[in-house]
Amino acid sequence: MVNTGFSIGDLDFRNPVLTASGTFGYGTEFEDFLDISSLGGIILKGTTLEPREGNPYPRMAETPSGMLNSVGLQNKGIDYFENFIYPVVSLFDTNVIVNINGSYVEDYVALAARIDKLKKIPAIELNISCPNVKMGGMAFGTDLASAREVTRAVRAVTAKKLIVKLSPNVTSIVDFARVAEEEGADAVSLINTLLGMAVDIRNMKPSLSTITGGLSGPAIKPVALRMVWQVARAVNIPVIGIGGIMTADDAVEFLLAGASAVEVGTASFIDPSVSVQIVKGIEDYLSAKGFSDISEIRGHINRNI
Amino acid sequence: MTKRIEDLIVTDNKRLNKEYFTLELTSSGPLPEVKPGQFAQIRIEGSQSTFLRRPFSIHDYDPSENKIRLLVQIVGKGTETLSRLKNGDRLNMIFPLGNSFSLPLDGQKPLLAGGGCGIAPLLFLARYLSGRGFAPEILLGFRNKERILEYDDYLNFGKVFITTEDGSEGQKGFLTDHPVLSSGDHDIVYCCGPEPMMKALACFCRDHDIECEVSLEHLMGCGIGACLCCVVDTVNGNLCTCTDGPVFNVNDLKW
Numbered sequence: 278m279v280n281t282g283f284s285i286g287d288l289d290f291r292n293p294v295l296t297a298s299g300t301f302g303y304g305t306e307f308e309d310f311l312d313i314s315s316l317g318g319i320i321l322k323g324t325t326l327e328p329r330e331g332n333p334y335p336r337m338a339e340t341p342s343g344m345l346n347s348v349g350l351q352n353k354g355i356d357y358f359e360n361f362i363y364p365v366v367s368l369f370d371t372n373v374i375v376n377i378n379g380s381y382v383e384d385y386v387a388l389a390a391r392i393d394k395l396k397k398i399p400a401i402e403l404n405i406s407c408p409n410v411k412m413g414g415m416a417f418g419t420d421l422a423s424a425r426e427v428t429r430a431v432r433a434v435t436a437k438k439l440i441v442k443l444s445p446n447v448t449s450i451v452d453f454a455r456v457a458e459e460e461g462a463d464a465v466s467l468i469n470t471l472l473g474m475a476v477d478i479r480n481m482k483p484s485l486s487t488i489t490g491g492l493s494g495p496a497i498k499p500v501a502l503r504m505v506w507q508v509a510r511a512v513n514i515p516v517i518g519i520g521g522i523m524t525a526d527d528a529v530e531f532l533l534a535g536a537s538a539v540e541v542g543t544a545s546f547i548d549p550s551v552s553v554q555i556v557k558g559i560e561d562y563l564s565a566k567g568f569s570d571i572s573e574i575r576g577h578i579n580r581n582i
Numbered sequence: 583m584t585k586r587i588e589d590l591i592v593t594d595n596k597r598l599n600k601e602y603f604t605l606e607l608t609s610s611g612p613l614p615e616v617k618p619g620q621f622a623q624i625r626i627e628g629s630q631s632t633f634l635r636r637p638f639s640i641h642d643y644d645p646s647e648n649k650i651r652l653l654v655q656i657v658g659k660g661t662e663t664l665s666r667l668k669n670g671d672r673l674n675m676i677f678p679l680g681n682s683f684s685l686p687l688d689g690q691k692p693l694l695a696g697g698g699c700g701i702a703p704l705l706f707l708a709r710y711l712s713g714r715g716f717a718p719e720i721l722l723g724f725r726n727k728e729r730i731l732e733y734d735d736y737l738n739f740g741k742v743f744i745t746t747e748d749g750s751e752g753q754k755g756f757l758t759d760h761p762v763l764s765s766g767d768h769d770i771v772y773c774c775g776p777e778p779m780m781k782a783l784a785c786f787c788r789d790h791d792i793e794c795e796v797s798l799e800h801l802m803g804c805g806i807g808a809c810l811c812c813v814v815d816t817v818n819g820n821l822c823t824c825t826d827g828p829v830f831n832v833n834d835l836k837w
Contacts, residue, residue, distance in 0.1 A: 302808035306825075309585040322810075330820050337803050337811030342630040344803065348810045351820060494633060546804035547625065547635060549676065550587060 279563040280570045281556070283317075283537045285464045285515050288399050288438045290317040290372055290538065293571060294528065294556045297519050297542035298323050298376035298402060298442075299348065300493075301552075303362050304369055310549040315556060317538060318372030320402050321362075325377075326384045328354035332409060338475040338484035343494030343521070344543060345473055347409045347487040350378050355391050367397035374440070376402040377431075378414060386430050393435040401437050403428065403462075406444030406469035408491045418444035418469070424453050428460035440517065443467040445497075445504055454508040454516075466517035466540060467508060468501045493543040495521040502534055509535025509576055523551070525558020532559070535576035584614055585679060585806065589672040590650065595665075598731055602655050602699070603665050604641065607673055609648040616643045616650070617682030618707035619797055619829040623805040624652075624664070625674040632660040637802050637824070639703035639774070640678065642735075650677075653702040653731070679805050680828045683707055683772050683795055685714070690769035692716055694740075695783055697723040697757055697775025701731060703797050707772060708739035719743070719768070723757030723775065726750045758782045768792060784832035794832045798823050 281292040295318040301307060304319045313319060331351030338345045352358075358375075366373045375392050379385040385403065392401055405424055407414035417423045428441055441457035443450055445468035454465045470491025475484040501520020509516045518531030519540040528539045541552045548554075559571070568574060594606035623635035642651040656665050667673065683703075686692045692711055696704045701722055711718045718740040724730050727750035736742045743762045744752030753760050757779060763786065773783050774797040787794035800823040803809035807825035814823050816834045821827070 299810075300804075300808060302806075306804075306806045306808045310587060322808075331810065331813070334813050334815070334820075335801055336813070337801055337809070339631070339634050339801075342633055344634060346803070346809065346811055351810050351813070546809055547633070548587065549804070549806060549808075 279560050279568065281559055281563065283515065283571065285400065285438045285440070288372065292317040292556050293532065293538035293559065294552050295320055295374070295517065295538060295540045296545060296552055297540035298404065300542040300545050303366055304373070305365060307545070307549050311553045314370035315553050316371050317556075318374055319369065320374045320376050320540065321366065322352055323350045323376045323378045323404055323407065324352055324355055324358050324388065325350055325379060326355055326388055328352065328357065333486040335484065335486055336490070338490070340473070340475055340492065341496060343492055343496030345475055345485060345490040345492050346470070347485045347490035349409045349487070350407060350414070355388055359391065359395070363395055363397075367395070372399050373397065374400045374402050376404050376442070378404045378407055378410070380410070382427050382430050385427050386434055389431045390434045393437055399438060400440055400463075401431070401435060402440045402442050402466060403431055404442045404469070406442050408444070408446065408470055408472045408489070409487065415444050415446060418453065419447050421452055421456055425456045425460055428457050428462055432461040438463040440464040440466050442469055443508075444469050445500060446472045450504045451507050451511045454512050458512045458514050462514060464515040464517060464537075465508060465512065466519055468497070468504050468520045471497050471500065493521070495523055497521050498527060502530055505531055505536050506534040506578075510579065522555070523547075525555045525562060528555050528559055529562050529574070532571065532574055533577045535579065537575060585676060586614060587674065587676050589674050592667045592669055592671045592673060593649070594669065595667050599728060601729070602653065602731055605652045605654060605664065605667065605673070607650045607652070607675070609650075611648065613643070613645050613648050613650065614678060615645075616640055616678040618710045619682035619703050620678040620680050621805075621828060622650070622652070622675040622677035623679060623802070626660040626663050628663065629659055632663070634803060635676065635805060636660050637679075637799075637805055639797065640706055641702045642706050642709065653699065653705075655699040676805060680824055681826070683797075683829050686711070686716055686770050690716075691767055692718045693721060693762070693768040693771045694718050695721045695723075695757055695763075695771055695773045695775070697779045698725070698729070700775030700779070700797070703774050704772065705732065705735055708736060712739040719762060721745070721757055721760055721762055723779065756782070758786060766790075770794070773797070781837050784835070784837050787832065795829050796832055796835070797828045798830060799828070
């Protein structure tokens with residue numbers, strides 16, 4: 278029997294596999310395909326203060342080994358969330374984490390204060406890295422002073438575990454991770470999507486209505502892995518690795534590079550049950566290698582560097 | 583209706599013409615209940631350019647034999663790969679997905695109108711309706727005689743009318759020009775095809791106070807309502823084609 282659990286402060290996760298925000302809906306969409314309680318946690322679709330319709334169609338383009346999206350944080354807002362979604366997701370027997378987004382610091386603060394009152398939500402993922410909204414989102418995640426301000430402000434209003442989700446669209450992601458840690462974040466998650474674009478040569482137009490969008494999938498995995506490795510060496514809080522994880526082997530790469538856990542994203546679109554297969558695959562890897570606890574492999578590659 | 587992921591076995595791959603083929607897929611056990619209008623997300627492996635699944639309408643469904651059929655047009659690498667599948671090959675699919683066409687009310691006369699590849703969901707719908715005591719009339723539009731698909735199969739379930747753009751078979755012109763449409767004989771039209779065709783038909787139905795449901799084809803990520811990529815702009819805001827559709831009443835669309 279191997280232990281694959283990990284913790285963020287005093288919050289325990291039964292295993293290191295979470296589902297990335299925006300790729301797992303509110304969990305209910307996946308119940309035909311897996312047992313949600315067998316996951317370490319789920320991170321819900323990005324939530325904003327007001328309802329958002331998102332960007333116009335087309336908001337997705339398939340690219341080599343990946344996809345671009347510009348959904349634009351479509352969601353029904355925090356009121357609807359509290360009234361209709363929270364009662365459902367609070368029944369899940371796993372860590373249910375809300376991903377929050379805003380255009381102004383005040384939006385994030387107001388949202389965090391509302392989530393703080395929801396007993397069954399143990400953690401907030403602060404999304405300062407969405408590339409698909411005109412105001413806010415990535416604007417916070419690509420400017421150090423803004424990232425500091427929003428993290429500090431949110432930290433002040435919530436006792437929930439605070440995970441700051443970082444943007445890869447910066448020169449030095451390590452600087453942003455350090456700022457998050459300094460301002461009291463309990464963990465960082467990275468990477469959000471890489472800003473990209475595609476052109477439809479048949480119609481001679483951009484493939485996305487917004488022209489640019491966020492790239493995800495295996496295409497970004499090497500970039501994500503490099504950033505996770507850099508960040509994990511630079512901070513003392515847990516690092517959650519995200520980016521193109523399709524298999525348990527991919528997840529293990531992130532763990533060996535220093536991640537405490539992973540978020541599975543785009544892979545769930547292709548196989549909605551893949552996250553539980555990754556849980557199992559990580560256990561199998563540890564057993565096969567003769568380890569009894571996942572912490573034994575965390576950052577293992579650094580030992581010989 | 584429980585959705586599932588399953589490897590189905592290819593039991594027939596029938597070439598209809600240069601562009602189209604049908605795939606018969608058989609499950610090793612009982613199939614879940616599938617309704618006309620629903621679709622499957624097919625995984626096509628072996629190429630970095632077919633990263634995401636591809637949605638296909640359920641063309642026909644035979645639960646007694648655990649069989650499903652898909653009608654496929656070769657348009658790119660993914661469908662080209664599918665066209666080479668042989669009996670015994672496995673195909674991974676997630677199904678049944680999406681909503682379905684609504685049944686006509688007792689006594690209502692349905693017309694099924696499909697253009698090109700859009701005829702795909704209508705064969706199963708025709709079978710379903712005729713099995714429930716309705717006498718559907720079926721109007722199918724193609725570019726020319728060579729492209730007419732499965733005429734005889736549709737004949738099993740109702741009267742079939744054909745239009746071709748060049749007049750090489752049936753009525754010349756677009757499907758929306760066919761006199762059966764203006765006969766005033768129908769209470770509800772079920773439609774699938776190219777968007778301009780569906781829009782024209784929707785317009786006609788609205789003007790003549792005929793109910794109209796269309797099956798939309800949008801680019802999809804997941805097919806289960808998680809990614810929110812396939813949205814359609816409706817009177818109720820952006821809705822997912824995969825879970826709120828693919829079938830929409832035209833009154834709900836901003837057409």
